Amino acid sequence: MQTATHLDREHCVRAVQSRDARFDGWFYTAVLTTRIYCRPSCPVVPPKPRNMMFYPSAAACQQAGFRACKRCRPDTSPGSPEWNRRADLVARAMRLITDGVVDREGVSGLAARLGYSTRQVERQLLAELGAGPLALARAQRAQTARLLIETTALPMTEIAFAAGFSSVRAFNDTVREVFALSPSELRRRVPAGRAVGDSTPGTLSLRLPFRAPLNPSNLFGHLAATAVPGVEEWLPHSPNGGGGASSGAYRRTLRLPYGHGIVSLSPRPDHIACRLTLSDLRDLAVAIGRCRRMLDLDADPVAVDDRLRADPLLAPLVERAPGRRVPRTVDEAEFAVRAVLGQQVSTAAARTHAARLVTAHGKPLDDPEGGLTHLFPSPEALAGIDPETLAMPRTRRTTFTTLVGQLADGSLHLGVESDWAEARARLLALPGFGPWTVDVIAMRALGDPDAFLPTDLGIRRAAGGLGLPSTPAALTARAEAWRPWRAYAVQYLWATDSHSINFLPA
Template structure:
């Protein structure tokens, strides 16, 4: 789906009239006669076409003076899939804003990370999204505030602080302006907790929306099968892990359900809530557009049966690209079990201890700076692998290599290729799961080659790459479908 879809009036009107949920988050409908804005799937009777105007973002609607619909809650729709599929400056800026950079570092910090002036960034975002970085960050703060008002018993002053507002007055004014209700009225309208979800003091219970379909098997199966002891675990039907966050740390439990991901979060500092949610959505690839992905992959007659059998596969990602790069090196040419063992040793020796009253998590994954101090002789790895790991953590620690949601995918690949021990497989798996490139591809992977051969696809890397050109820009999703033909535990929800 093209990010400029809001300019295609005829297509937008059709989507609204058919209440097509596939376009939720892709564009927003503002109604001139009521002054409210909605998601395309809003259940109310669609307005007359002449009363509809279309915007590319909730922030753009708010900037134009429209208030969020109380029925369809457009501010809580899945994020735009455009930011997943693109590597340009606007997409990188949006990923950073969702990661809370504007709230922590301001617009100058956002611009510096992207290598542009503040004026250039503001101009590009305004041109494409109808709102600048401050307005986009404000819309996100409003959404976080609403979530806390409606789902917790936190005092309003604490919510204002946690959502990133500079004062109680700004919080009150923004909530009234965006939702046409005072914070107290919002809470009164949402006095009940989500059905069947027990509320625990100090634990936030949230629903993470996504575009259907979503196949949880390989997504949660992969995370559970590769879980690093102490940092991650599968417990009571949920994937749990520790999170290192800007202001403190957290523990999250993520459970797949038929229409959302149930999320239980405990945080040492409530200001980390927006970034924790953003990283959980990123981890589970929840802003993907499965219809666009699957439609493209089904054009290949040999892939089509796999997609039809289990549609909606996501790419299991990570909450920290640097962590994933370290784990990718530890996993080179060894079994899943051996990789977990190597990682667990690093965690025990160099990770920060945490308390987990609800389970068996013990540590945060060690930072590159902490790992830069390790003695390579203590690593039970071949000498060449030790060199690869030590060189990587040093480059990450001294910031000569930066890996994150804002990475330029081509530049990150080039920098990784300059390090010893980084071949095509390691670079592409980091691009796919660490950086979120939806077109990363692993033609040399043995599991991929075996699956390709069994399906009648070319199995040599060069021939498979040529065939896979037709799968672009979704080759990382094709990898998930091909991997899933194997009986490995990564492809199944744990019992």
């Protein structure tokens, strides 16, 4: 297998020689003499350039016969930013693979969700990533297996099936092939003093990596300010103890393919501390992927900030607090419903409306470590509501019932596989959906990094204060220079206003 043609060999060599962590997850370095593959920032002495090969995915390295480096652990790199900034076939396929679709539905199910033939999907993934969907899913299973081996005391048989393997033999063979160690040897290598297992069944403590810089106040502040009681909460101190702002934790419930979960996420200087409690461990990889997506951890903040810093009126905001992320969601349908509930009302009123729905129609669950009480209601549960019981204007009731009806019957899809342009068009065709509602859903649920909110009152107020145009048309014209990162510009502009979360336009 040849190195993927879209990788620039000269730039890759320079990144490896300078151990540049910004490129971790962008590509992988395979060393011909040792037959191992590494992340660009691997701390060992870089190999000679003639002994380097470069691949766009860990799966491609594995298919070519290379094994993961035991020092830099390339399987724990942040994900490639490409899959969260694009909406083409390959990016949508990668988001679905991360969400476990291949393991649950097979390659045919992946292709059906994308609206392409199996052959087309395989051909495009091979061309860009050097590996097909089965190999990419296998690499993800290997990473999940390693997490479970190193962070739990589960028997290997249970780990094999929780990680998505069809047999213990396939689990053993894959772990040996990828890591050059047996599962038992991997567990024995866990450093002394780092406890394996957790006192709570089904609970794991993990570290979620990200590319620096990251501004946690923007990210966690927004999630905390809009948290729906019963589904989300901010604890000033994490359940694991400690003090200070860095020990605070954002917690929420998760609806997952095989069951449900509760996640606690706490910002740390070089990672996000993640504590997951799952009713079914087969949901581990999916839960991690959704949390990473919600926190926008696979973003490339250097590329984003460089583009926005080029505008002299935005530059001071970027310099003062670089690394802002776009707070997203773990459930696209949930966010769309919440966006409708927030039309024409304050943040506090939107939270109150959502909390009432949760109490009346959400699925109850237990939370021994905090105050979470329910899963957010599914579209199917919400579709059965009597509209007359909703405390909102009649026109917004129509908007609400139309949205949940189409989400429930499958005529509207807002999942990770969504084509952003098509989803926007379908949303705009719904009664009561104006540009603001569609763009906030595109930004926070669909994940479009270029979504923009020129009619938002907070954005217009911030723009005027900075000397930017404040009328929607003029601001949109000025923001052309910020493409493809206008959603990040929104975060910088919102941060200038003490009342930065606005739910007024439709």
